Amino acid sequence: MSKAIIVVDFAYKGPKRKGRGTGHKGLRSTLKYLQYRDNRTDHLAQTEEDERWRDLGMGKHYREILEHCDHLQSQHVLAWTWVVSPAPDLMALVPEDQRPQVVSDLTERIVEDYYTERGFDLPEYSYVLHDRLTEPKADGDEPMQQLHTHVVLPGTAPSIAERLPVYNNKERGHDALFRDIATRHFEAALDNIVGPEWRLHREQEAEITPNWNDLDAWFPRR
Template identity: 70%
Template structure:
């Protein structure tokens, strides 16, 4: 069945191992996320620009970078998440409710993921981006609201000091992330749209296809081609 929401996490380590890595790589990524425009352009760089929703990590890329540096673990300087609800399902949501939905969804996912792992919710910040899909057929492009979440390499743990946070596919962390996101988005769609949205995700005969290549790096156009 086609996914109802795309989730992904990546990280920047403190050691530089080439372009886009280490402290310089995280700083460049944060700056890029802050000044990328809602569609095709970048906005003017201004110290007063407030793009980030600050939940303790900072409201400007410089502050976020400095806090990640202070709260890093041995191997992780900062985590970068993507949370992107399916555009065809978001199109069913009244336009005036879409941004609030993605903001609320992002915070619910972050908070439940960490508490499910036994951590307290760490400091984090996120930015909401808006882009258009690029259909392969002649259909109209759809709005694609999504968030980029930045979290430090450590998180509070009740009764002890901060502990390193690692997200490993082999330990089921990516499945947990995806399941939490899918459940919260499903509940939101039931509330805002009603049960009819399920018709867009009814099972269809599957066709064997080769495994798709997984993008690397932080270029959004690799993950969400126009």
């Protein structure tokens, strides 16, 4: 299997607390963590009002986002949390000053097309762009920049009559659809910015999927 050019994943927070990291308290902790985790290694001071979130209807602060999640939840889903992470070796081919905007545009196109292809109207959402370094490899390769986004969406989507619950099930092929949409849009972005020669930079190797539920896997404590 060829190595994925972009890794995406979805998870959800249910409204009921069933242990550490679940329910409203778990979602609040996750949102707060995402807001104040600084680029790569450090936390921001919680007194800083620096805007981290791109607000597309859910808010610019973790408290506001949490309130919207609570108001727009379904019976089983308080919020959906996504990760969108283009491959670092391919992002390295993009001019550095263009990379944040490329990942932001990519995130928005993926959200829009995923809901459209699922037959839903576009819901409210917010996302935050994070920057980390990949882990050093045993072969001595230097760590690479890994820009990625964390997206927070409600448990429902709007419709003419009433809001509809949204469920993402791997058994029904929703994860495959998610990956296909993400791959299609990132390929188009690379073709436009880098040109078709970006395909020569990929080697055939097994795909490795990280543990998306472990935030410290994305932000190692050093």
